[in-house]
Amino acid sequence: MGIIAREYRHMDDFYREYILDYYRNPRNRGVIEAPDYTYEDSNPLCGDEIRMDLRVRDGVVEEVKFSGRGCAISQASASMLTEMVEGRPLEEVKQISKEDMLETLGITLTPVRVKCALLGLKVLKSSIYGLPVPDEDEP
Amino acid sequence: MGIIAREYRHMDDFYREYILDYYRNPRNRGVIEAPDYTYEDSNPLCGDEIRMDLRVRDGVVEEVKFSGRGCAISQASASMLTEMVEGRPLEEVKQISKEDMLETLGITLTPVRVKCALLGLKVLKSSIYGLPVPDEDEP
Amino acid sequence: MTETITDTRALDAQAVRRDFPILQQETNGKRLVYLDSGATSQKPSAVIEALDEYYRTYNANVHRGVYRISELASERYEKSRVKVQRFVNARSSREIIFTANVTASLNMVAYTWGRANVSRDDVIVFTEMEHHSNIVPWQILSGMTGARLEFIHVTDDGYLNEEDVERALELRPKLLAVTAVSNVLGTINPIKELVARFHEVGTTVVVDAAQAVPHMPVDVREWDADFVGFTAHKMLGPTGLGVLCGRRELLEAMPPFMGGGDMIREVHLDRTRYNELPWKFEAGTPNIAGVIGLGVAVDYLSELGMDRVRAHERELVAYAMEQLAEVPDLRLFGPPPKDHGAAVSFTLADIHPHDLAHILDQENVCVRAGHHCAQPLMERYDIAATTRASFYIYNDRDDVDALVEALHKARKIFML
């Protein structure tokens, strides 16, 4: 067994139908006029781009939209993320972890694809804090 | 037999007595006041320095002196070179080849030490031509 | 560009393949279909073994050592320089400068020749199909000097726009930076012609030959460009090594780039005399193993014959483009096979190239997905990314067929 097989035993076919569905029929895709929070960033390694717009009332996320372009993983997870945060208090949204996001996505990813899956979360947090947050995978 | 032994079969002990004699008791060491030709250069790889001064009358080298500092090979061969050129027509001096110099020196050298042995000749020619001459070992 | 292929024996990709240890690996019973040589090439045993031999038997620093292993290392190091010189037919081995990669080669031109020769009234021209490595240095140079940037755009089918070329000539630019072969479109640019035309208006020409030197005969004297850069890891050589081949008069007149060991003749506390070419531009301990490995890589390519390498790849790219064109919803970029280097870019329906490359990888087919460090080109064609298959001496029609088969599988997964 070569080095590759050894290192990537966990690889699975992961273009599940629901991922493709989120990719082709994204929920909450669009922009908000005059959002309370907004941020946009890209994954320098693959060029995926995500923008997140939030409208917040009394500390609760009333509306959230994402836009951008990129791979199915990045776009589907951004879309799923909008569903996760809609209607939730901002303080709770801040607590959403990398693990939460990956669990919601429901597939096992290689390190490169993890960056795609977490781009939406990174942009969301940057929008709330008003400044870029570092990658969570930094040691 | 390792790679080193294979590549350096020709290596010999070459600190012959006459080389040491030229090193410790150099012929024509010194400088000429207001020389007709002069040049000075160094071997960037080991720091050996040689200056050559020539006095020429009617196209013939009447006097030649070398100065500088460096290893026994560079200093001895510079000294030998002055003996080779003294009293000879400049046109003949220009013809002195790398091979001539090495033959006079009378020992087999590795590439790095060849540079030491030829520094005097390089400086001598530069002095005559009034500009730096390139290393002769360039392909 | 008309090419004369003199060596007509076809290259035996099967035999070549056997020289590359990585290609002997199988995953899940499938052979490795490596179609990303545009990013980096694989290495033949001879190169890997040369590195190994250096580290195991004569590892030593070069140039300043008196003892035998150091002399041997220096000798091999300098011999590699001569091999590289001959490989691209440079005038002298002094015109061959070793750098960290072609990116460093191009930046060296910007920081030394550029800062010494370019000023605020000057114009710098580059093309829309350049790799970032042949764009950003000129933007930085423009920032340092105030020089104006102008661009030569590309046509829909991937050629340089002739009108833009003419407009650029009228500007009498100080510098033209152009790639010999596009790493995305595959376009082979007419370098010899471009150099002649731009030299006529006094322009200094820098050629990014990163995708040319590995794939076709390159004769820098025939091109007559002022600076030519390329990178070892794309031509069977080790990582961490590039080449800048420059016109001697220019190199001699240029200030040095980095200061340090080897590039000096004499250092005093307050001033320094610099060394001769090429060492003036090689500061610090060089990539000794890398240079020795590149020498072996160049030997390997010379033995194959660059004419035959080009003929093999031309044939293979023609076949690939033909086969790809038959995949439904597939959009091909770049010029037709006759002007096409070893890289073929495409998109497939709404499948993002990143996803596509991922699916192909499941089939053990390695392709590159993304902007290929050519974002301006992506903007030009209004796409975010492409998928790129790039070929080399060890690829054959079976690899193309594996690619096409995997593309059909991707269509199925994406329910197209």
Added chain:
Amino acid sequence: MTETITDTRALDAQAVRRDFPILQQETNGKRLVYLDSGATSQKPSAVIEALDEYYRTYNANVHRGVYRISELASERYEKSRVKVQRFVNARSSREIIFTANVTASLNMVAYTWGRANVSRDDVIVFTEMEHHSNIVPWQILSGMTGARLEFIHVTDDGYLNEEDVERALELRPKLLAVTAVSNVLGTINPIKELVARFHEVGTTVVVDAAQAVPHMPVDVREWDADFVGFTAHKMLGPTGLGVLCGRRELLEAMPPFMGGGDMIREVHLDRTRYNELPWKFEAGTPNIAGVIGLGVAVDYLSELGMDRVRAHERELVAYAMEQLAEVPDLRLFGPPPKDHGAAVSFTLADIHPHDLAHILDQENVCVRAGHHCAQPLMERYDIAATTRASFYIYNDRDDVDALVEALHKARKIFML
């Protein structure tokens, strides 16, 4: 500098030696006595094999690849960065930038931080014991900016002159460039103290740690310097690779150095947004194999324990200096063993070091002869060159004895 050695098990140089293939070679029945690790170290099998494994099984470009071998290469590449970070105790792996060698690291500081922060009214200070790589970049920076250069001279016994240090502090220099360990004199400078004193007057401190990181525990957080450079090939790693470890705030505020692939976020024809740290400073394809190899080298050293490495070398250098002092006509340079790193320089009567090294080589003893890229230091002691024996983990007392014996032979040949 007082050292606390916590790990008291002595290092077993015999066992270490067996890990180094080159040291298994014999020439004319004599073992290789390699005393030139100051120029470049030998490499253990583990490092050589890591390079081999990379090229044979997962050679691919990093960062932008989606397929498995590319992911694996990227992962190993970035893991090495973390290993290096931990090895020198940097705050974050983002503060670890891979360069071509330490020379490139120091030049990067000059070209980026320097050009952005130094101006004509500023003073730059460096010491007389610097390697050319920590002199010439500051001369170039002074040439670019007009800043004045000032020097800290060395005492007869090889220490920094305290009066000069005080004078330098009064100048409130913009920059201090200082070596942690002299590659000629062996002097271990009190970096932590110097940094604290110069920080007090607002000076940015650059430390050349090329001769420190391989040989003793280095904690960059404890030093608290602003920039620290070192070089892989002197610490068991491959050639063609250096490190710049910089304070994050400074790195973030600095303009990039070279432009090209990987260091960008977004490129448009006329402007560019740069990438995050550390990639902002890593333009083009890096020395992938080299970085992976350095990770393995760092693992090897960590396993030995840097405390023990230092203890071993201190003991060996003390022995060497004692033995050498007994050779007639031999002049030793540098401070006494307690402040002495792994390099010992000397001259022997009127035997030119070049000749001496040559004769030692006949006895299979490899030493360096010359100015050691420290010409100002040679001027200081009014000598043309020295002979230098430098030690490392695989050397033992037998090596010292072989050196001393060969020196006696040289005296005989030179009829002393």
